Amino acid sequence: AQSVAQPEDQVNVAEGNPLTVKCTYSVSGNPYLFWYVQYPNRGLQFLLKYITGDNLVKGSYGFEAEFNKSQTSFHLKKPSALVSDSALYFCAVRDGGTGGFKTIFGAGTRLFVKA
């Protein structure tokens, strides 16, 4: 069965500094990895995904993520944080080995960007 861990409940960063939100996963087959963001009083939105190919994927709002197979990680990054990036971030995984659409989400990491 697939699983995903977000080891940090909260990440604090100053505006203009780089940010990293961590995610590790466990699957039996090839991983399909996703990041979603939940802004206050707004629905969950897709940010980016890794399916295959380049380990560094770029997504919406200047975010990127790096897939590391040996460390089973898919950390979300942004070179320069904005106050408006403050939100709840979820990592999610599908297990290509099982062939199913079941998607497991992490517990979420709350990002606070201070002006």
Next chain:
Amino acid sequence: GAGVSQSPSNKVTEKGKDVELRCDPISGHTALYWYRQRLGQGLEFLIYFQGNSAPDKSGLPSDRFSAERTGESVSTLTIQRTQQEDSAVYLCASSRGGLSYEQYFGPGTRLTVT
């Protein structure tokens, strides 16, 4: 185009009553998912439907929970004999067929069991 819609947006019910939650996916999306999000917590997978395949019900927490989907359109999640621990936001999402496609989420139904 239209996104995923859910109704009602809020539902308050008494313990022991049955509730039905509705989800309208994006047209053409063959996969549909239900999740539960308790206050301050992550998303808990409940069930997904994909085309004509048998649904994956492995996340349903008890036999009080059931879900149906009519073809590739509307889905309803039914909770029988509601309990206070059922209070949560219930999120629906849809996606195109294929494991590589991301999900589009509805605004959720906030269920409060008193």
